[in-house]
Amino acid sequence: xxxIAGAVGVRPSAIYNHFAGKQEILVELMRxxxxxxxxxxxxxxxxxxxxxxxxxxxxxxxxxxxxxxxQVGFLSYMELRSLEEPGKADVLAMRDAYESKLRAILxxxxxxxxxxxxxxxxxxxAILAMLTGVTVWYRPDGALQREEVIDSxxxxxxxxxxxxxx
Amino acid sequence: xxxIAGAVGVRPSAIYNHFAGKQEILVELMRxxxxxxxxxxxxxxxxxxxxxxxxxxxxxxxxxxxxxxxQVGFLSYMELRSLEEPGKADVLAMRDAYESKLRAILxxxxxxxxxxxxxxxxxxxAILAMLTGVTVWYRPDGALQREEVIDSxxxxxxxxxxxxxx
DNA sequence: CAATCATATGAACGAACGTTCATTAACTAC
DNA sequence: GTAGTTAATGAACGTTCGTTCATATGATTG
Numbered sequence: 001x002x003x004i005a006g007a008v009g010v011r012p013s014a015i016y017n018h019f020a021g022k023q024e025i026l027v028e029l030m031r032x033x034x035x036x037x038x039x040x041x042x043x044x045x046x047x048x049x050x051x052x053x054x055x056x057x058x059x060x061x062x063x064x065x066x067x068x069x070x071q072v073g074f075l076s077y078m079e080l081r082s083l084e085e086p087g088k089a090d091v092l093a094m095r096d097a098y099e100s101k102l103r104a105i106l107x108x109x110x111x112x113x114x115x116x117x118x119x120x121x122x123x124x125x126a127i128l129a130m131l132t133g134v135t136v137w138y139r140p141d142g143a144l145q146r147e148e149v150i151d152s153x154x155x156x157x158x159x160x161x162x163x164x165x166x
Numbered sequence: 167x168x169x170i171a172g173a174v175g176v177r178p179s180a181i182y183n184h185f186a187g188k189q190e191i192l193v194e195l196m197r198x199x200x201x202x203x204x205x206x207x208x209x210x211x212x213x214x215x216x217x218x219x220x221x222x223x224x225x226x227x228x229x230x231x232x233x234x235x236x237q238v239g240f241l242s243y244m245e246l247r248s249l250e251e252p253g254k255a256d257v258l259a260m261r262d263a264y265e266s267k268l269r270a271i272l273x274x275x276x277x278x279x280x281x282x283x284x285x286x287x288x289x290x291x292a293i294l295a296m297l298t299g300v301t302v303w304y305r306p307d308g309a310l311q312r313e314e315v316i317d318s319x320x321x322x323x324x325x326x327x328x329x330x331x332x
Numbered sequence: 333c334a335a336t337c338a339t340a341t342g343a344a345c346g347a348a349c350g351t352t353c354a355t356t357a358a359c360t361a362c
Numbered sequence: 363g364t365a366g367t368t369a370a371t372g373a374a375c376g377t378t379c380g381t382t383c384a385t386a387t388g389a390t391t392g
Contacts, residue, residue, distance in 0.1 A: 001350060002349080013353085013372080014370045014371070078244055117318070119310075119314070119318045122315060125300075125303055126296045126318070126323075127322075129295055130292045130295050130299070130326075132295070132299075133292065133294075133296070133299070144288070149288060152288040155283075160325045161322075167380060168379080168380090177341055177342075179341065179343095182381070183339055184339090187381075188379095
Protein backbone atom coordinates (compact mmCIF):
# COMPACT_ATOMS: atom_id res chain seq x y z
CA UNK A 1 0.00 0.00 0.00
CA UNK A 2 2.87 2.36 0.76
CA UNK A 3 4.36 1.62 -2.66
CA ILE A 4 1.08 2.21 -4.43
CA ALA A 5 0.58 5.47 -2.54
CA GLY A 6 4.08 6.56 -3.44
CA ALA A 7 3.54 5.75 -7.10
CA VAL A 8 0.39 7.86 -7.14
CA GLY A 9 2.03 10.68 -5.18
CA VAL A 10 -0.11 10.40 -2.08
CA ARG A 11 0.16 9.17 1.51
CA PRO A 12 -0.98 5.62 2.28
CA SER A 13 -3.93 6.74 4.36
CA ALA A 14 -5.40 8.69 1.44
CA ILE A 15 -5.95 5.44 -0.46
CA TYR A 16 -8.66 4.47 1.99
CA ASN A 17 -10.82 7.34 0.77
CA HIS A 18 -11.11 5.49 -2.52
CA PHE A 19 -10.77 1.80 -1.72
CA ALA A 20 -11.87 -0.31 1.21
CA GLY A 21 -8.49 -2.02 1.31
CA LYS A 22 -5.78 -3.84 -0.54
CA GLN A 23 -7.98 -6.66 -1.74
CA GLU A 24 -10.48 -4.27 -3.27
CA ILE A 25 -7.75 -2.63 -5.30
CA LEU A 26 -6.61 -5.97 -6.64
CA VAL A 27 -10.12 -7.11 -7.45
CA GLU A 28 -11.02 -3.84 -9.15
CA LEU A 29 -7.78 -3.85 -11.14
CA MET A 30 -8.34 -7.37 -12.35
CA ARG A 31 -12.00 -6.80 -13.06
CA UNK A 32 -11.17 -3.79 -15.20
CA UNK A 33 -8.46 -5.76 -16.94
CA UNK A 34 -10.83 -8.57 -17.74
CA UNK A 35 -13.40 -6.08 -18.99
CA UNK A 36 -10.79 -4.44 -21.18
CA UNK A 37 -9.58 -7.70 -22.66
CA UNK A 38 -13.12 -8.92 -23.27
CA UNK A 39 -14.15 -5.67 -24.91
CA UNK A 40 -10.98 -5.69 -26.98
CA UNK A 41 -11.65 -9.21 -28.13
CA UNK A 42 -15.20 -8.41 -29.14
CA UNK A 43 -13.91 -5.53 -31.21
CA UNK A 44 -11.08 -7.51 -32.76
CA UNK A 45 -13.16 -10.45 -33.89
CA UNK A 46 -15.67 -10.48 -36.69
CA UNK A 47 -18.95 -12.06 -35.68
CA UNK A 48 -18.83 -14.80 -38.29
CA UNK A 49 -16.37 -16.10 -40.76
CA UNK A 50 -14.31 -19.16 -41.51
CA UNK A 51 -13.09 -20.83 -38.34
CA UNK A 52 -9.44 -20.48 -39.25
CA UNK A 53 -9.90 -16.74 -39.64
CA UNK A 54 -11.70 -16.48 -36.34
CA UNK A 55 -8.95 -18.45 -34.65
CA UNK A 56 -6.25 -16.24 -36.06
CA UNK A 57 -8.14 -13.13 -34.98
CA UNK A 58 -8.39 -14.44 -31.45
CA UNK A 59 -4.73 -15.40 -31.29
CA UNK A 60 -3.52 -12.16 -32.77
CA UNK A 61 -5.58 -10.11 -30.37
CA UNK A 62 -4.59 -12.11 -27.33
CA UNK A 63 -0.87 -11.90 -27.89
CA UNK A 64 -1.04 -8.23 -28.90
CA UNK A 65 -2.93 -7.42 -25.71
CA UNK A 66 -0.36 -9.17 -23.57
CA UNK A 67 2.54 -7.59 -25.39
CA UNK A 68 1.02 -4.15 -24.86
CA UNK A 69 -0.17 -4.79 -21.30
CA UNK A 70 2.46 -7.09 -19.86
CA GLN A 71 1.95 -6.17 -16.20
CA VAL A 72 -1.78 -6.74 -16.02
CA GLY A 73 -1.56 -9.78 -18.24
CA PHE A 74 1.03 -11.35 -16.05
CA LEU A 75 -0.90 -10.29 -12.98
CA SER A 76 -4.16 -11.79 -14.12
CA TYR A 77 -2.52 -15.08 -14.77
CA MET A 78 -0.16 -15.40 -11.85
CA GLU A 79 -1.71 -13.44 -9.04
CA LEU A 80 -5.04 -15.24 -9.02
CA ARG A 81 -3.99 -17.11 -5.92
CA SER A 82 -3.83 -13.80 -4.04
CA LEU A 83 -7.45 -13.09 -4.89
CA GLU A 84 -9.92 -13.63 -2.10
CA GLU A 85 -13.65 -14.03 -1.97
CA PRO A 86 -15.70 -11.99 -2.68
CA GLY A 87 -14.49 -10.89 -6.06
CA LYS A 88 -12.40 -13.91 -6.91
CA ALA A 89 -15.40 -15.79 -8.26
CA ASP A 90 -16.34 -12.85 -10.47
CA VAL A 91 -12.88 -12.50 -11.94
CA LEU A 92 -12.61 -16.23 -12.52
CA ALA A 93 -15.99 -16.24 -14.25
CA MET A 94 -14.89 -13.41 -16.53
CA ARG A 95 -11.71 -15.21 -17.39
CA ASP A 96 -13.62 -18.38 -18.10
CA ALA A 97 -16.00 -16.52 -20.38
CA TYR A 98 -13.04 -15.12 -22.26
CA GLU A 99 -11.31 -18.45 -22.61
CA SER A 100 -14.52 -20.17 -23.63
CA LYS A 101 -14.46 -18.13 -26.82
CA LEU A 102 -11.26 -19.89 -27.79
CA ARG A 103 -12.57 -23.25 -26.66
CA ALA A 104 -15.66 -22.79 -28.81
CA ILE A 105 -13.61 -21.99 -31.89
CA LEU A 106 -11.37 -24.99 -31.38
CA UNK A 107 -14.31 -27.25 -30.72
CA UNK A 108 -16.15 -26.10 -33.83
CA UNK A 109 -13.02 -26.32 -35.88
CA UNK A 110 -12.40 -29.85 -34.78
CA UNK A 111 -15.96 -30.86 -35.59
CA UNK A 112 -15.67 -29.27 -39.02
CA UNK A 113 -12.33 -30.97 -39.62
CA UNK A 114 -10.48 -27.69 -40.03
CA UNK A 115 -8.30 -28.21 -36.96
CA UNK A 116 -7.06 -31.30 -35.26
CA UNK A 117 -6.73 -31.85 -31.53
CA UNK A 118 -7.78 -34.68 -29.27
CA UNK A 119 -8.85 -32.33 -26.50
CA UNK A 120 -9.91 -28.81 -27.43
CA UNK A 121 -10.06 -27.91 -23.74
CA UNK A 122 -6.46 -28.85 -23.16
CA UNK A 123 -5.39 -27.24 -26.41
CA UNK A 124 -7.11 -24.00 -25.44
CA UNK A 125 -5.25 -23.87 -22.16
CA ALA A 126 -2.00 -24.83 -23.85
CA ILE A 127 -2.33 -22.09 -26.45
CA LEU A 128 -3.28 -19.46 -23.89
CA ALA A 129 -0.31 -20.34 -21.70
CA MET A 130 1.95 -20.20 -24.71
CA LEU A 131 0.79 -16.75 -25.80
CA THR A 132 0.55 -15.28 -22.33
CA GLY A 133 4.08 -16.46 -21.64
CA VAL A 134 5.40 -13.72 -23.87
CA THR A 135 5.12 -11.35 -20.92
CA VAL A 136 7.98 -12.98 -19.06
CA TRP A 137 10.63 -12.11 -21.63
CA TYR A 138 9.45 -9.61 -24.23
CA ARG A 139 10.66 -6.04 -23.79
CA PRO A 140 9.82 -3.21 -26.20
CA ASP A 141 13.44 -2.11 -26.29
CA GLY A 142 14.68 -5.62 -27.00
CA ALA A 143 16.17 -6.96 -30.20
CA LEU A 144 12.96 -8.40 -31.57
CA GLN A 145 10.32 -6.35 -33.31
CA ARG A 146 6.83 -6.36 -31.86
CA GLU A 147 5.28 -7.47 -35.15
CA GLU A 148 7.62 -10.37 -35.77
CA VAL A 149 7.07 -11.62 -32.24
CA ILE A 150 3.32 -11.50 -32.73
CA ASP A 151 3.58 -13.25 -36.09
CA SER A 152 5.82 -15.97 -34.72
CA UNK A 153 3.49 -16.71 -31.84
CA UNK A 154 0.38 -16.65 -34.01
CA UNK A 155 1.95 -19.03 -36.49
CA UNK A 156 3.11 -21.39 -33.80
CA UNK A 157 -0.30 -21.36 -32.17
CA UNK A 158 -2.07 -21.93 -35.47
CA UNK A 159 0.18 -24.88 -36.20
CA UNK A 160 -0.42 -26.28 -32.74
CA UNK A 161 -4.11 -26.35 -33.60
CA UNK A 162 -3.23 -28.49 -36.56
CA UNK A 163 -4.41 -25.92 -39.03
CA UNK A 164 -4.01 -27.09 -42.57
CA UNK A 165 -2.48 -23.98 -44.09
CA UNK A 166 -3.07 -23.37 -47.76
CA UNK B 167 9.95 -18.92 7.72
CA UNK B 168 7.42 -19.77 10.43
CA UNK B 169 5.40 -21.75 7.89
CA ILE B 170 8.44 -23.64 6.68
CA ALA B 171 9.50 -24.41 10.25
CA GLY B 172 6.00 -25.64 11.05
CA ALA B 173 5.93 -27.85 7.97
CA VAL B 174 9.21 -29.44 9.02
CA GLY B 175 8.13 -29.76 12.65
CA VAL B 176 10.67 -27.38 14.11
CA ARG B 177 10.81 -23.87 15.57
CA PRO B 178 11.74 -21.00 13.23
CA SER B 179 15.06 -20.34 14.94
CA ALA B 180 16.24 -23.89 14.28
CA ILE B 181 16.23 -23.20 10.55
CA TYR B 182 19.17 -20.85 10.95
CA ASN B 183 21.37 -23.78 11.96
CA HIS B 184 21.02 -25.03 8.40
CA PHE B 185 20.47 -21.98 6.24
CA ALA B 186 21.80 -18.45 6.38
CA GLY B 187 18.35 -17.06 5.71
CA LYS B 188 15.25 -17.12 3.58
CA GLN B 189 17.03 -16.25 0.36
CA GLU B 190 19.47 -19.13 0.77
CA ILE B 191 16.60 -21.57 1.11
CA LEU B 192 15.02 -20.31 -2.09
CA VAL B 193 18.27 -20.36 -4.01
CA GLU B 194 19.17 -23.84 -2.80
CA LEU B 195 15.69 -25.14 -3.61
CA MET B 196 15.78 -23.74 -7.11
CA ARG B 197 19.34 -24.87 -7.69
CA UNK B 198 18.43 -28.41 -6.69
CA UNK B 199 15.35 -28.25 -8.88
CA UNK B 200 17.37 -27.15 -11.86
CA UNK B 201 19.90 -29.89 -11.20
CA UNK B 202 17.11 -32.45 -11.01
CA UNK B 203 15.46 -31.31 -14.21
CA UNK B 204 18.78 -31.20 -16.05
CA UNK B 205 19.77 -34.64 -14.83
CA UNK B 206 16.34 -35.99 -15.71
CA UNK B 207 16.58 -34.56 -19.18
CA UNK B 208 19.98 -36.08 -19.78
CA UNK B 209 18.61 -39.45 -18.77
CA UNK B 210 15.45 -39.11 -20.82
CA UNK B 211 17.11 -38.15 -24.07
CA UNK B 212 19.17 -40.41 -26.29
CA UNK B 213 22.45 -38.82 -27.30
CA UNK B 214 21.73 -38.93 -31.02
CA UNK B 215 18.86 -39.77 -33.21
CA UNK B 216 16.48 -38.19 -35.67
CA UNK B 217 15.64 -34.64 -34.69
CA UNK B 218 11.93 -35.31 -34.46
CA UNK B 219 12.58 -38.12 -31.99
CA UNK B 220 14.88 -35.90 -29.94
CA UNK B 221 12.29 -33.16 -29.90
CA UNK B 222 9.56 -35.49 -28.75
CA UNK B 223 11.80 -36.87 -26.02
CA UNK B 224 12.50 -33.38 -24.76
CA UNK B 225 8.84 -32.37 -24.81
CA UNK B 226 7.65 -35.55 -23.17
CA UNK B 227 10.17 -35.24 -20.39
CA UNK B 228 9.52 -31.57 -19.77
CA UNK B 229 5.78 -31.89 -19.41
CA UNK B 230 6.05 -35.07 -17.36
CA UNK B 231 8.44 -33.35 -14.98
CA UNK B 232 6.12 -30.43 -14.51
CA UNK B 233 3.09 -32.63 -14.06
CA UNK B 234 4.91 -34.61 -11.39
CA UNK B 235 6.58 -31.61 -9.74
CA UNK B 236 4.04 -28.84 -10.12
CA GLN B 237 5.16 -26.76 -7.13
CA VAL B 238 8.82 -26.51 -8.00
CA GLY B 239 8.05 -26.13 -11.67
CA PHE B 240 5.71 -23.27 -11.04
CA LEU B 241 8.16 -21.81 -8.54
CA SER B 242 11.09 -21.90 -10.88
CA TYR B 243 9.14 -20.09 -13.54
CA MET B 244 7.22 -17.55 -11.53
CA GLU B 245 9.31 -16.84 -8.49
CA LEU B 246 12.45 -15.86 -10.31
CA ARG B 247 11.76 -12.23 -9.54
CA SER B 248 12.10 -13.02 -5.82
CA LEU B 249 15.60 -14.36 -6.40
CA GLU B 250 18.40 -12.03 -5.40
CA GLU B 251 22.05 -11.89 -6.18
CA PRO B 252 24.12 -13.90 -5.43
CA GLY B 253 22.52 -17.09 -6.60
CA LYS B 254 20.10 -15.61 -9.09
CA ALA B 255 22.73 -15.56 -11.83
CA ASP B 256 23.54 -19.21 -11.19
CA VAL B 257 19.95 -20.34 -11.35
CA LEU B 258 19.32 -18.30 -14.49
CA ALA B 259 22.41 -19.80 -16.10
CA MET B 260 21.20 -23.31 -15.30
CA ARG B 261 17.80 -22.57 -16.74
CA ASP B 262 19.36 -21.12 -19.86
CA ALA B 263 21.50 -24.22 -20.28
CA TYR B 264 18.40 -26.36 -20.01
CA GLU B 265 16.40 -24.31 -22.48
CA SER B 266 19.31 -24.15 -24.90
CA LYS B 267 18.90 -27.88 -25.42
CA LEU B 268 15.50 -27.24 -26.90
CA ARG B 269 16.72 -24.26 -28.87
CA ALA B 270 19.47 -26.38 -30.38
CA ILE B 271 17.05 -29.08 -31.47
CA LEU B 272 14.70 -26.56 -33.03
CA UNK B 273 17.54 -24.77 -34.76
CA UNK B 274 18.99 -27.99 -36.19
CA UNK B 275 15.54 -29.16 -37.21
CA UNK B 276 14.86 -25.97 -39.04
CA UNK B 277 18.20 -26.15 -40.86
CA UNK B 278 17.49 -29.74 -41.83
CA UNK B 279 14.00 -28.85 -42.99
CA UNK B 280 12.33 -31.19 -40.52
CA UNK B 281 10.62 -28.41 -38.61
CA UNK B 282 9.42 -24.98 -39.64
CA UNK B 283 9.65 -21.84 -37.57
CA UNK B 284 10.84 -18.36 -38.40
CA UNK B 285 12.45 -17.89 -34.98
CA UNK B 286 13.60 -21.00 -33.14
CA UNK B 287 14.37 -18.84 -30.09
CA UNK B 288 10.83 -17.56 -29.87
CA UNK B 289 9.39 -20.96 -30.60
CA UNK B 290 11.45 -22.50 -27.81
CA UNK B 291 10.12 -20.00 -25.31
CA ALA B 292 6.59 -20.42 -26.64
CA ILE B 293 6.72 -24.19 -26.32
CA LEU B 294 8.23 -24.08 -22.85
CA ALA B 295 5.57 -21.67 -21.64
CA MET B 296 2.90 -23.85 -23.14
CA LEU B 297 4.11 -27.01 -21.44
CA THR B 298 4.98 -25.41 -18.12
CA GLY B 299 1.54 -23.87 -18.03
CA VAL B 300 0.08 -27.26 -17.24
CA THR B 301 0.98 -26.66 -13.60
CA VAL B 302 -1.70 -24.01 -13.19
CA TRP B 303 -4.64 -26.30 -13.80
CA TYR B 304 -3.70 -29.98 -13.80
CA ARG B 305 -4.57 -31.93 -10.65
CA PRO B 306 -3.91 -35.67 -10.24
CA ASP B 307 -7.43 -36.19 -8.92
CA GLY B 308 -8.99 -34.32 -11.82
CA ALA B 309 -11.03 -35.74 -14.66
CA LEU B 310 -8.16 -36.03 -17.11
CA GLN B 311 -5.68 -38.86 -17.10
CA ARG B 312 -2.00 -38.01 -16.70
CA GLU B 313 -1.08 -39.82 -19.88
CA GLU B 314 -3.66 -38.23 -22.10
CA VAL B 315 -2.68 -34.80 -20.83
CA ILE B 316 0.95 -35.50 -21.63
CA ASP B 317 0.07 -36.84 -25.06
CA SER B 318 -2.13 -33.87 -25.88
CA UNK B 319 0.56 -31.38 -24.91
CA UNK B 320 3.30 -33.25 -26.74
CA UNK B 321 1.23 -33.43 -29.89
CA UNK B 322 0.31 -29.76 -29.73
CA UNK B 323 3.93 -28.80 -29.17
CA UNK B 324 5.13 -31.02 -32.01
CA UNK B 325 2.59 -29.48 -34.34
CA UNK B 326 3.61 -25.98 -33.25
CA UNK B 327 7.12 -26.84 -34.40
CA UNK B 328 5.64 -27.58 -37.79
CA UNK B 329 6.62 -31.20 -37.65
CA UNK B 330 5.64 -33.05 -40.77
CA UNK B 331 4.10 -36.12 -39.19
CA UNK B 332 4.18 -39.32 -41.20
C1' DC C 333 35.07 -38.58 31.91
C1' DA C 334 35.64 -34.32 29.79
C1' DA C 335 35.41 -31.52 25.84
C1' DT C 336 33.60 -30.42 21.50
C1' DC C 337 30.22 -30.11 18.15
C1' DA C 338 25.65 -30.03 16.16
C1' DT C 339 21.15 -28.96 16.72
C1' DA C 340 16.77 -27.27 18.99
C1' DT C 341 14.51 -23.81 21.87
C1' DG C 342 12.04 -19.54 23.74
C1' DA C 343 12.35 -14.83 24.06
C1' DA C 344 13.11 -10.85 21.98
C1' DC C 345 14.48 -7.38 18.31
C1' DG C 346 13.53 -4.03 14.71
C1' DA C 347 11.36 -3.43 10.51
C1' DA C 348 7.57 -3.65 7.38
C1' DC C 349 2.92 -4.32 6.71
C1' DG C 350 -2.29 -3.11 6.25
C1' DT C 351 -5.23 -0.25 8.48
C1' DT C 352 -7.70 3.40 11.57
C1' DC C 353 -8.74 7.95 12.95
C1' DA C 354 -8.95 12.71 14.38
C1' DT C 355 -7.75 16.76 12.07
C1' DT C 356 -7.22 19.90 8.27
C1' DA C 357 -7.76 21.95 3.81
C1' DA C 358 -10.25 22.70 -0.49
C1' DC C 359 -14.05 22.65 -3.32
C1' DT C 360 -19.42 22.74 -4.01
C1' DA C 361 -24.16 24.03 -3.13
C1' DC C 362 -27.72 26.76 -1.28
C1' DG D 363 -21.25 33.42 3.51
C1' DT D 364 -22.25 29.50 5.56
C1' DA D 365 -22.94 24.49 5.55
C1' DG D 366 -21.73 20.23 3.71
C1' DT D 367 -19.07 17.13 1.04
C1' DT D 368 -14.60 15.27 -0.54
C1' DA D 369 -10.09 14.17 -0.13
C1' DA D 370 -5.37 14.42 1.97
C1' DT D 371 -2.52 14.19 6.12
C1' DG D 372 0.42 12.59 10.18
C1' DA D 373 0.35 9.75 13.96
C1' DA D 374 -0.53 5.67 15.79
C1' DC D 375 -2.39 0.80 16.18
C1' DG D 376 -1.76 -4.17 16.19
C1' DT D 377 0.25 -7.93 13.30
C1' DT D 378 3.33 -10.34 10.93
C1' DC D 379 7.78 -10.93 9.26
C1' DG D 380 12.83 -12.35 9.08
C1' DT D 381 16.31 -12.70 12.16
C1' DT D 382 19.42 -12.87 16.50
C1' DC D 383 21.04 -14.82 20.63
C1' DA D 384 21.79 -16.86 25.08
C1' DT D 385 20.78 -21.20 26.67
C1' DA D 386 19.80 -26.18 26.81
C1' DT D 387 20.30 -30.92 25.17
C1' DG D 388 22.14 -34.73 22.98
C1' DA D 389 25.61 -37.01 20.31
C1' DT D 390 30.67 -37.52 19.09
C1' DT D 391 35.36 -37.65 20.02
C1' DG D 392 39.87 -37.83 22.39
